Amino acid sequence: MNVLIIYAHPEPKSLNGTLKNKAVEVLSKEGHNVKVSDLYAMKFKAALDGDDFTDRVDKDKLVIPKEQMHAYDNGTLRSDIEEETEKVKWADLLIFQFPLWWSSCPAIMKGWIERVFLQGFVVNLYDNKLYDTGHLAGKKALISSTVGSSEELYTRYGLHGDLDVHLMTLWHATFEFTGMEVLDHFLVYKASVMNEERVKSELERFETYLKAL
């Protein structure tokens, strides 16, 4: 299948960089086609703003869903957004590889979602095309994340609350919202205190996970 890895970490030598490289290696060996959107390396524009729209319907007041719809329908998307929408169309599986920052994905990845998951492209709120009838139905999504804290802190009665609940904003209200099927998360806890042995064992666990896809 076709796999798009959306990867966000500013340090190529980070655990996230290592996991991303591992995914490319394992998935390619398994015969899948793999593309990577390395958001930091691409210096991906993180903030959605008026500059995203080269041909505004309303030049006086920016109403985002309206402009996204218009730009998508009329092929006037900025090229950096267009390239990403093409990759998403191509992909059967989207892997979101990121470090958990403030219990969610990095701003640059949130910005990718805001700018690429356009109204009219991934959903159509005017026609009620969302969730089961979302435009990305048939595709799959995977959250692959590194978590600085221990798992205990991210349980229901742990200090931070249940991590799966924090991530619901992504897996449910974003990915399922577009129609995608969400796979079990791949999470590496205590990522802030890794040693060589744990890196090795987590990479093996990731390889096993990816081979079973």
Added chain:
Amino acid sequence: MNVLIIYAHPEPKSLNGTLKNKAVEVLSKEGHNVKVSDLYAMKFKAALDGDDFTDRVDKDKLVIPKEQMHAYDNGTLRSDIEEETEKVKWADLLIFQFPLWWSSCPAIMKGWIERVFLQGFVVNLYDNKLYDTGHLAGKKALISSTVGSSEELYTRYGLHGDLDVHLMTLWHATFEFTGMEVLDHFLVYKASVMNEERVKSELERFETYLKAL
């Protein structure tokens, strides 16, 4: 008291812009001191990366908490971050004014949190200074947000799930994590289909809310 409004919307004429202006007006009249960080107008750098650190401890590998700690302790923060940390220190209340995008705050605001809420400044994970002992204890935080959908969609068994649960990533795992006390959210639902009358009534409700602070 001293109030810092962190405001994120690319359109000054938006409902968020109007709410922000209302807050400045009402709070000033009430005798409070008000500062605004208008993130879009400031073209605030949304992505946390190596450029944030002018004097790296480790030039070979970027480890963010370590560099944040070092930069904060040694006064080598980038000026755009330094200006924001000074505003946060000054403030008794932080108001986060934003449109709900993908069930959370815009990327540019998430980036503000990642870059300004530095390790060593708002918490100290090495010394276990977080939540009740977080460095921002004594300050208050308020989420003021506009929500495109109706309230029904954001209930426990609604299509998107409970909005307060989605926002927990901000109010609990971010604001309470730093020690801040969180006030009741001010939410305007169905913000995508406002008319003059509803704008007027929501602004009055906001004024009443702010006067009672």
